[in-house]
Amino acid sequence: MESERSRTSEVKSVSQETMSGGQWTIEKLDILERYLDAYTTALKNTHFHLVYIDAFAGTGKVLIRTRDQEFQAVIDGSAQRAIGVTNKKFDRLVFVDKKREPYRALKGLKLEYPARDIQIERMDANCYLQRLKLTPEWRGVLFIDPFATQLNWSTLARVAKMQKLDTWILFPTMAVQRVLQSKYPKGRFPQGFKKALKRVYGSEEWLSLYRPHPQESLFEETPTTMSRSSGTKDLLDLYGKNLRREFGGRFLSQTRSLKNGKGRDLFELMFCVGHKAGVKPAKRIAKHLMEHF
Secondary structure, three states, rough: OHHHOOOOOOOOHOOOOOOOEEEEHHHHHHHHHHHHHHHHOOOOOOOOOOEEHHHHOOOOOEEEEEOOOOOEEEEEOHHHHHOOOOOOOOEEEEEEEEOOHHHHHHHHHHHHHOOOOOOEEEEOOHHHHOOOOOOOOOEEEEEEEEOOOOOOOHHHHHHHOOEEEEEEEEOOOOHHHHHOOOOOEEEOOOOOHHHHHEEEEEEOHHHHHHOOOHHHHOOOOOEEEEEOOOOOOOHHHHHHHEEEEEHHHHEEEEEEEOOOOOOEEEEEEEEEEEOOHHHHHHHHHHHHHHHHO
């Protein structure tokens, strides 16, 4: 009985805005935490000031559920794990979230560590990153974990040009897949549909994912509908191609599929190096983590 009360109390203590997840959540957070530790260790004897930026920070806690949506545990989220990197601490930590409850939780987290340089920004992550300016002595790691299609491609282009932040990106595979429905009347894509996809990809290249409906093309000179496969490889390939265009050789082709309990793709974890001087070691570490954790 006491154990059950403790579990119930733990769940209630977590904000209603706290993201819930499963094994895939643990995977991404473990990879991130290990990379942060390796990154700060590698740069501990350099002259650089190190910053960690969490663009969609959440509350600092994550509610883990089983496949049947039963409570399993409350674990440290990305913000809390970044604070916990202690071999070489980040000189500054920036947590960005525009929602009220995460903002309040992050303010409370900051109060727990008065000696640390922690900045809490209540604003849209795209706006923050578009305005961000780092002087030459700063290097760091950026974690971008949107709930769905909130990340603008123009924001990633801006980050690429800065050449200062090793960047972990969670591409929202399932959310994009839902927008990219399998079949549409030719040329009649809804405006909201087009706007969301242009925000994600930065252009209307996603139109190349559609082809004339094969059955119709056999019998009609001008097919009336366009269709695409229900798979994810094409949409991931397009996003990866665009990342390579912006980051060049700093884009790591190795990615990690994060799946739900039913084996469906939720996100694709991707990585790009900040500065060209760190390409070899950063890629080596990130590739190892993608493959083994």
